[in-house]
Amino acid sequence: MGSIVVEDADTDTVYVAVGNNAEKTQQLLHWTVNNFSGKNVCLLHIHRPHSLNSFSCATDKNLSGYEPKDLPIQAFQDQGNQSVHELLDQYILDLVPAGVRACKLLIEMDDIEKGITEAIAQHSIRWLVVGAAADGYNMGKLAKQDSEKAIFIREQALLSCNIWFICKGNLICTRVYSKHTSDIEGGPALLVLNSNTEKSTSKWTPDALKCLDSGDMKEIQSISSNRSLNTRWSFNKVMDRSKLADLMFHEDEAFESQCAQEIRRRKEVEEQLARSKQEVQKMKNQQDEILEELQMVKDQNSALMSQISESQFTVTEFEEKIISAVDLLISFREKRDRLRIEHANAVREVQVLRTFGEADTPFSYQVEFPAFSFVEINEATHDFDPSWKIGEGRYGSVYKGLLRNMHVAIKMLPSYGQESLSKFQHQVEILSRVRHPNLLTLIGSCAESRSLVYEYLNNGSLESHLARKEKNPLPWQIRMSIATDICSALIFIHSSKPCIIHGNLKPSKVLLDANFVAKLSDLGIPSLVQQSLDSADANTIYNNPNERLAYVDPEYFVNGKFTPESDVYSFGVILLQLLTGRPLLGLVRNVKCALEKENLKAVLDFSAGEWPLYQTELLAYLALRCCEKNWLNRPDLVSEIWSVLEPFKAIRVDKPYLISKKLRRVPSHFVCPIVQEVMEDPYIAADGFTYEEEAIRGWLNSGHDTSPMTNLKLDHTDLVPNYALHNAILEWQQQ
């Protein structure tokens, strides 16, 4: 039980237990006002929270978990409370015209009679008016059936409280506190009014109080005497109240139906919620399954990735191994080739020595100097295939060739009469003996085809390098080194016995090996073809003045003879070309002018780098002196020129880093054995050697079934690209 409202309660107050029924309440209040004049009135209402009642009736087991504080129930209760208050307030308002001070005591409890008895105890109520039903036969008795509440209150309420039971505006009985009865019987005295009295008046009569003591009587009498007969009680609003009660009843019904509706709705929502929960759960399960699968895929993926990286690592390892194996193979092949050549030489030497021993004859040129047959020459040049031709001069065509495992240059001299054969052989014999590091080596000859076999140099001629000076110009160190090599060769041939004169010295006759060592070619050729080509030679000279005359000693045109000084003249022109890189026409005059103006720089070729000016100037003076028309004014090769050039030789040897990268040595296995050039499309043949594809195909297409290197029969003619070598060449070229 809890008091909701307590307003202005005191001991002089008559409490009137009022219910929802407006009519009955009106009768109670009417009686009270008439009989307790001057007393304050407090309306005691036990409020059964019908929301709870209704709720407990309407709810099913599913909603038992809900607390009353839940919103719809709370709202329902609030509405109920508000209606009760409004009703009580209306009762109070109705008392105002009668001049009665009224207040209300609202107590919430399901059991009304209990609520009233407890209120009596808690609020020490002394005066209480309660509605009750009367016995049909006896107005002085409470009806047993209909007044259960009144009977309960009469029996259970504190004895200190005087209670008046009213039925239809009439007092049917009262329970007043009597000290005597209390003391003697231990219970309250019950005054019952007879029906006659009750019918005639609704007021107490002195007879009715006969059991009370004098104090009680006084009190009751004072109540009776103090009543105001003039008090007018207006019940104009009785009907309104009954309507209000009806309204409340309807409202209750509305609330209950609303509540039931709300409960139904809630049930639906809950069912929907349950379904959604099931779906969410299902989706969660699916999601878990998908996540599991995803995790599995991720695991597989990472396993695959690690496998891939492992295999990549293995591939890289294998590649490296293959590359190193290929390198090893290449170096082994090189060694093998060298050994083969050495072996062949050794065999040859042994044969020569055996011949010596057997015939007991002195060492002869014929034995030492190889003589090749025409068949060999023909084979080496692939039937003089034009694609194997590397040049053509006044004295015939030059072919590349592979002869007895050697890369050679074969110079085909013009045909001659039978008479000249012995002279040719004699000349060749002399020339073959002239050996110097800066002279092109004459390996052998073929008398039949009147050809000379030279070592093959794969770095072109000085002429070709000067011609393409914009592209990879020769550095000045190399130029000086070439000049030194030429000078060295000239000193050697001029000093040999008998003196040998080149007679045709020019840049096309200065050939360069892979290390840019210069070697003079065509030594002694004019003497081999002099007679037969005298006239042609002269014609050729005069037909190409720019090309040829510039290098020719002017004395030759006077005497018709070459002298060692003629070579010095030619060397002077070459030297000027190396210094300036300028065209031949007017070259001597321009350099002379520059020197006179002490401005050699004006004519120097700076594409060769920063020349050492002092030595360069000395060389320029020497070169001009070489080009003097009078041979007597030309400098001496040994005492004058060599002394200036020799220090340059040291530069090249000591400082190789000065040499342009692009001019470095080509690894021999990058060079095709057939064409002697760096390979672009290397292919491996059945003999295990790698060749330039075009060259080896040409070799095979021309009917060969042998190896160009070993001369042995090939097992097959299939070619396999050598990717490793191709990549190595590309890398080397990009460095």
Ligand SMILES: Nc1ncnc2c1ncn2[C@@H]1O[C@H](COP(=O)(O)OP(=O)(O)OP(=O)(O)O)[C@@H](O)[C@H]1O
């Ligand atoms: N041993 C060799 N190695 C490499 N290339 C060579 C060799 N001999 C000659 N050559 C090339 O052949 C070209 C032709 O040379 P060749 O001596 O027949 O004619 P030339 O010097 O141009 O003119 P000419 O002989 O009429 O004065 C040379 O420029 C050179 O490039």
